Amino acid sequence: MKTQVAIIGAGPSGLLLGQLLHLQGIDNVILERRSGDYVLSRIRAGVLEQGMVDLLREANVDARMDEEGQPHHGVELAFDNRRVRIDLQALSGGKSVMIYGQTEVTRDLMEARAAVGATSLYEAENVQPHGLETDHPYVTFEKDGETVRLDCDYIAGCDGFHGVSRQCIPADLLKVFERVYPFGWLGVLSETPPVSDELIYANHERGFALCSMRSKTRSRYYVQVAETEKVEDWSDERFWDELKARLPEDVANQLITGPSIEKSIAPLRSFVAEPMQHGRLFLVGDAAHIVPPTGAKGLNLAASDVNTLYRLLVKVYKEGRTDLIERYSETCLRRVWKAERFSWWMTSILHKFSADEDFGRRIQQAELDYYTGSEAGRRTIAENYVGLPYETLE
């Protein structure tokens, strides 16, 4: 088999890159280890930055998002039994975010790809990139018991944190930066109306809580739990009680509870791999970096990597500019580190770090009081939350 760009992974990174390249007439093949149904069964984040929304429009997958997604112009921080609204739109020069689940984005991209007849091979096993340092890289994999070779010009490693692509960069060239937090998020999805029209991020002495949503009838809530907690020990009732205990009273009183339709614990981690390219291989999204979910940046960072690689590949194929693609990694990393910083900071001011750290708790309260009480403080939260601008490439 032969293509121009071999894409490993059919998560949002791989699918969005594939769709954008296809629209520019750049041939690509997606190789995915799992089945399409498995990929669609994963419940992930749901806040899209303006830049990602614009990119989905460019990829012609905006119809259902415009119908079912909800533009949000503000977000709330709760602490000391009070709520402060951050007016995203007013403080960021008119930008806002879109509430639309990652699962829905993935479904729209899969359908768009099927409609244009581009090749996606699901349940491809033992996917392995080769010849990265040559001008003729290729990928081998097994499909239905046969070994297949896919020749290409470039390989996009969109295969997430546990993928094979990052491991292909020689260990002596790869530097990894990591912070693992001693807690996770226990999340519940329920067919109940959201407690508030906007998201509420709550700092409480019992631990962090988040009220989010997927639609007018479907809510997503989270509470911080110790890394040792097991999901089996959390009945729905225990979850709702803990959530209510961490929310300001007026919010807790309005909370409508119901049976959970999904419940899981996600660990919190900050991770960056540098560089994000090696020869003809480019790492995109979770393959290169992870953020704790507190700033809603994971999916959006994947989209900004896609934006960069897509535009650089268009320069290669339309203008013969093979020099600019050398700057993929440094271009991405500038924005990646800023989003890492914001996600780390949101995590640090909103979570409970240790039971007996009184000094740290007072600093957190002072930080929340200062940032929310100052227009400059609210503005810096808003401009990061809606997403820093994408860099323009020469």
Ligand code: APR
């Ligand atoms: N071969 C082929 N496919 C693979 C391999 C492999 N060796 N390893 C992993 N994959 C597939 C996974 O099955 C998955 O479908 O790669 C895909 C990676 O998708 P994601 O983990 O969703 O990563 P990405 O597309 O970068 O999406 C960005 O942002 O909000 C966050 O973590 C959230 O998934 C989200 C991510």
Ligand code: PHB
């Ligand atoms: C979610 O809705 O799943 C969600 C929202 C905001 C976050 C993280 C997760 O910061």
